[in-house]
Amino acid sequence: MKIVRNNIIPFKGYKAINIFGILFVRGDAVISSIDINHEAIHTEQMKETLYVFFYLWYVIEWLVRLVMYRNAHTAYRNISFEREAYMNQGSMSYLQVRGRYAWFMYLKGGAE
Numbered sequence: 001m002k003i004v005r006n007n008i009i010p011f012k013g014y015k016a017i018n019i020f021g022i023l024f025v026r027g028d029a030v031i032s033s034i035d036i037n038h039e040a041i042h043t044e045q046m047k048e049t050l051y052v053f054f055y056l057w058y059v060i061e062w063l064v065r066l067v068m069y070r071n072a073h074t075a076y077r078n079i080s081f082e083r084e085a086y087m088n089q090g091s092m093s094y095l096q097v098r099g100r101y102a103w104f105m106y107l108k109g110g111a112e
């Protein structure tokens with residue numbers, strides 16, 4: 001995964017953001033292998049949703065979950081893309097065994 005360190009994106013308070021498969025890391029933020037795996041899972045989700053639909057779906061699902069949970073962080077953690085990534089980020093072989101559109105299975109389920 002290509003990593004670009006800079007002091008502009010993501011905004012202050014965030015460690016990293018995956019933009020079209022390139023990981024932008026803020027300043028000297030520490031990025032672990034688990035963080036990289038989490039972002040690599042997002043990159044696979046992006047590829048199978050042609051990138052544009054990843055971001056569209058991401059924002060729409062966050063808004064729907066914001067209405068459901070009335071909490072921005074809980075809404076974020078329960079986006080299906082995030083649920084798949086958080087649940088499997090610790091498994092370094094996950095991307096080798098992952099089925100296509102696996103995130104779709106994470107649409108169902110409650111708040112954490």
Ligand SMILES: [Zn+2]
Binds near residue numbers: 038042081082085
């Ligand atoms: Zn994520």
